[in-house]
């Protein structure tokens with residue numbers, strides 16, 4: 036199944052809220068997102084992405100067959116890391132295992148490397164998040180190392196993994 040990335044629209048809030056209101060997704064992301072995740076939360080997120088600095092935030096709705104199936108964002112870092120960016124993403128559970136995550140990561144990275152001066156994109160999945168690590172590997176990311184005891188999620192100390200893609204490698 037082919038996915039298409041496009042700019043967010045405020046009308047996407049309903050579908051986005053349905054996808055993200057799922058502990059199986061939230062458990063694999065950083066803290067800060069509410070559960071239950073409501074349409075109002077989704078509207079606030081979409082508005083903030085639409086008004087964000089266009090040189091620092093590259094956020095896309097992941098769509099397939101005209102429906103929103105996920106979300107991906109690449110965010111420029113600060114200070115000496117200004118040519119580095121962090122990527123985050125998720126796919127709604129009904130669409131897992133269809134290549135959407137991999138397609139979206141490849142397309143978002145191609146967009147950022149082609150349209151900005153960013154030279155490094157990294158992602159830090161939890162080490163037990165095998166699906167996300169696999170997506171990054173399939174998209175050409177290189178595993179750089181294990182970040183030991185790097186976070187506390189749901190009361191548990193966990194390791195994370197550092198993956199990166201350098202412009203020209205993809």
Ligand SMILES: CC(C)(COP(=O)(O)OP(=O)(O)OC[C@H]1O[C@@H](n2cnc3c(N)ncnc32)[C@H](O)[C@@H]1OP(=O)(O)O)[C@@H](O)C(=O)NCCC(=O)NCCS
Nearest residue numbers: 060063125126131132133134135136137160165166167169
């Ligand atoms: C991670 C996520 C984006 C993957 O999306 P997806 O569209 O299912 O990804 P793809 O279909 O492109 O690829 C998934 C790969 O992981 C593999 N995989 C999935 N679950 C797995 C598991 N438990 N063990 C081993 N491999 C697994 C699939 O087999 C597939 O690899 P393959 O093509 O070699 O068979 C999706 O599961 C998700 O949103 N999870 C919750 C949020 C999250 O983890 N976001 C990333 C935070 S870093």
